[in-house]
Amino acid sequence: PPYRELLPLARAIRDPMLEGNARLGLAYLDLRNNRTARAETGYRRAIALLERTRDPRSEMAARVGLARALRAQGRLDDARRAYRGIIERCRATGDRINEADAWNNLGAIEAAEGDPAKAASDFARAMQISRALRRPGQMEVRNLAILLVEAGRVEAAADTLANELARWPRGALRETY
Numbered sequence: 001p002p003y004r005e006l007l008p009l010a011r012a013i014r015d016p017m018l019e020g021n022a023r024l025g026l027a028y029l030d031l032r033n034n035r036t037a038r039a040e041t042g043y044r045r046a047i048a049l050l051e052r053t054r055d056p057r058s059e060m061a062a063r064v065g066l067a068r069a070l071r072a073q074g075r076l077d078d079a080r081r082a083y084r085g086i087i088e089r090c091r092a093t094g095d096r097i098n099e100a101d102a103w104n105n106l107g108a109i110e111a112a113e114g115d116p117a118k119a120a121s122d123f124a125r126a127m128q129i130s131r132a133l134r135r136p137g138q139m140e141v142r143n144l145a146i147l148l149v150e151a152g153r154v155e156a157a158a159d160t161l162a163n164e165l166a167r168w169p170r171g172a173l174r175e176t177y
Contacts (some may be wrong), residue, residue: 023046
């Protein structure tokens with residue numbers, strides 16, 4: 001992949017942002033290929049590099065990736081702590097997009113651990129942020145609807161989806177629902 005080719009160049013010119021983004025890309029590929037321990041190491045290296053740059057979005061993407069790697073390894077408490085840290089950091093930097101993503105993923109962990117009330121609250125927070133950004137909520141709405149269906153609340157799930165679809169211009173959520 002081109003990420004691997006960027007590493008020597010980034011090191012040669014001493015560019016932590018370029019190297020951090022290359023490591024971020026490699027870690028993502030490792031996670032996609034279920035090499036979770038290797039992905040965790042890659043994300044940690046990317047974070048260390050990107051913390052020294054003025055690129056908070058890439059740093060947050062690396063932090064989200066690390067939390068996903070931890071979750072994929074079954075380390076749910078570590079992933080939960082990582083997502084909470086991401087939420088705090090996003091609030092401090094004003095990164096509402098990654099904050100919504102972190103709330104959604106935190107909700108998915110709560111749902112997997114059998115706490116539907118916490119999960120629903122987390123999904124609702126993600127939806128609220130997406131609405132404030134005028135950015136269609138996608139996964140969080142779907143996750144909330146699934147949670148409601150699993151709880152036997154099919155009508156509530158249908159209402160949630162219908163209400164969310166009504167908030168956005170026609171076709172904005174076509175790929176999601």
